[in-house]
Amino acid sequence: MSDKNKNVEKKIARDIKYRALLEFKYSAGKHASYFFQQLRDNKKLMASKCPKCEKAYVPPRPACPECFEANSEWIEAGPQGTLVGFTVVEFPFLDPTTGKTKEVPYGYGFIILDGTATKFAHFLDETDLNKLEAGMRVEPIFEEERSGNFADIKYFRKIADSE
Amino acid sequence: MGRKVAIVGTGQTKHKARHSDMNIVELINQAVNRCLENAELTINDIDAILIGNMEHFEGINLSDMWASDASGALGRCGMKITTGGSTGTSLSSAAYYYTASGLFDTVLCVGWQKQNEGDTTAGLVSATDPIWERASFAGAFGTFGGAATQYMMETGLTPEDAAKVAVKNKRHGRLNPYAHLHLDISVDDVLRSPMLAYPIRMLDLCPASEGACAMIMTHEDNVKKVTDKPAWISASVCRHDSAFTGDPPFFLDLRTLRSAAKEAYATADIKDPMKDLDIIELYEPVTWAELSFLEALGIGEGGKVGELLAQGVTSIEGSLPVNLSGGVLCTNPIGATAMCRVAEAAIQIRGEGGERQANHKVNTALATGYGGNWWSDLLILKSSL
């Protein structure tokens, strides 16, 4: 191939860049609105409860998956709970709620809040794997200034006296 | 029941990290054409096209519209079905139902993804609830990491057991010319690969691929005219779960697959899956999933699945090979991934597996799809019904 042809080759457009600004405003819904209000004002974690099978769900939601009944009742969950699964994430990812890459490493855990049937996913303050174990009792640490959203819980941490 | 239905052709592109020489519709068109060629049919023999992908990965809304001439939907019935990771099996099942119903005689389904045209992790994160889960989800591997620690502690299986899954599937993948990754790796390589989210390391996880996969199905009266090696659909079952990632029991018990297997085994008359199945194509997004999901299928329950793996039962030489295609660990164009499982099951029944063809005759093959919130699809294919 002559040098001239190489230049032509280079000029062929192989990629077309496209950036769309997709901004959404998600309705939290009735259940989440109440949850975040209670979290902000009273540092309480509220679970929605099925009146039929009496299972309590966090995150709260309108319908019971098994009974298909309206989750018409509320109970106060936790706030303490049991860690049942965890990991330490060491791979950066783009957080679409902030548009920023999240700093690593960070702890990530599944916590069964006392009185509930579900595992609640949130951050852990611990990033040393040797200090994490399934069955460990954990508690949420709240932000001092709370604005009524997911980040009002900073993270969950081990309850000191459970050692 | 409705009409009996068989897969009479499959086709796929080479799967790779980036198809910079083909755009989206060209990629779809290649899989469709290869499928028609394999079935020895033309587009005029097709009555309906079912297509699917995950829209946010490429940022194309209603991508089935753009693809209408490339997929063959133009002038026909064209339908789009998308369910995340399980899109490919959702399409396979839909093609089966549409054909069995008598509404269409011959249906082509095609799943595709060009996920490196966008940001996969951001795409996956946006699958989770925007209010509750997006900030902490970290793509798929954060959840898989948390789920794997729980499974590991409960069963006593180790990262080394999981690594053996990667070694086996990558070995199979080297025999599959369409597979994305052709890697020659050892258990040590897996255990030394970068940590993503404990205990998930880079080589425990599926890649992000670009590719498309297509299949053609037709009904019993038509099958003989098309092929002498049909892959009959004996069972098709789907199970979903609830709306938040923390609800299901994860790897401890993939209850959706367990429930699906129960129904499918009854329908397809499978009494002992270890004996009655000849091969399995399992949707394993991560090494740990193959261990856990086999248990849900009733194979190696109680953590014994590690021994089966170590004994080579699930390798190409074994009595019940799992993921002869190389599995999701080698190839993951999300909208096509689950269809690749079904297509590979059909390929094995049709004896078209080339170097990766099972050593024994394949009469009964099981394929799964996995997606959304620990959802399962399960199809059982047979060489005769």
Place this chain on the structure above:
Amino acid sequence: MKKVGIIAVEQTKFEAARVESGFSDLVFETSGPAVKKAGLTRDDIDQIVTASQDFWDGRTISNFAVSEACGSYLKPESKVAMDAAMAVFYGLARILSGAYKTGLVTTHCKMSQGPQNVIYNAVFDPMYQRQLGLDFVNAHAFQARAYMEKYGVGPEQWAEVTVKNKKNALKNPKAMDGRELTIDDVMNSPMLADPIKELDCMPVSDGSATIIMAEEETAKKLCDKPVWIKGFATYMDNYYFGDRDLAEVGALEKSAKRAYKMAGITDPKKEIDVVELTEFFSYQEPMWAEGLGLCDRGKGGDLIKDNISTQDGSLPINASGGVLAGNPHTVAGMVRVIEACNQLTGDAGEYQKDGAKTAVVQSTTGPCGQSQCVMVLSTD
């Protein structure tokens, strides 16, 4: 074709913005009551089909969010990413396959939550079309003009459609935008993309809708007056506007022909009692009516003048107020099905067409009616 019947229907009231409700709230608002109306519990529902769009929801796997709201826990569910009438088709196919006896089909959309023109623009291919700034309104302006120029049905006749449908909606408690308008009001509304004016466009709205269907025996056992799906067909037209004559409605004509044949309809002008069609823009009502064979080509503009398509006419079209009175994208086609069912069961309240026995539903997905579907519903 074996018979499949619709045995219960439910829709939300459509509103501009349901700020207080998330996706699962909206879906459960119709799925829960629909299951009860059918006299069933979740255990009796064999399969679920949902219809939603990841782009509109701003969420990959948009059916994920509504899992328990649609009752899919440990059940087979699948999502059709098109207008919800296509999800009805899939639910129908699943029952006709013999695999299932009953089905729940549900759909939701909150148009209020996302950036509408960006979402519309993403329908167009990134190489040749997006740079033109195409969105839903200006893309359809091409079709409106093509229709006007080739068939002579123009803005004043379209304005009559808006006036009719918004007025019809005054009698429909679920509609969002019922009001008295004059032709002048429409003609003087702001021009958006010539020849489409503001009052020619559907409003932005939020809502959900659910139907329950069952095979013949089950339907008869559960329901006094099931509505039978007698015909269904769908076809796809060209994507690139340059590849097709935008004034033509080939995919719709083919769909209608096949659906009518399945249902045994030979003269649609006489055999159909009510029509519900998907007019995102006023010009589409006469255009789709022509495609459905309800009048000759180019005569769609006379249907109102001749007192045919009006609420008390011989063949009411969108007696409910139609899409111009506000149903969200994706949900719109399901609402057409529900309105048609209400007419056939005598539950259409103040806009009931007496003795309606056969209804036709049309819906569409994609730019300028690219994918079309036609359904024939009947009381027998």
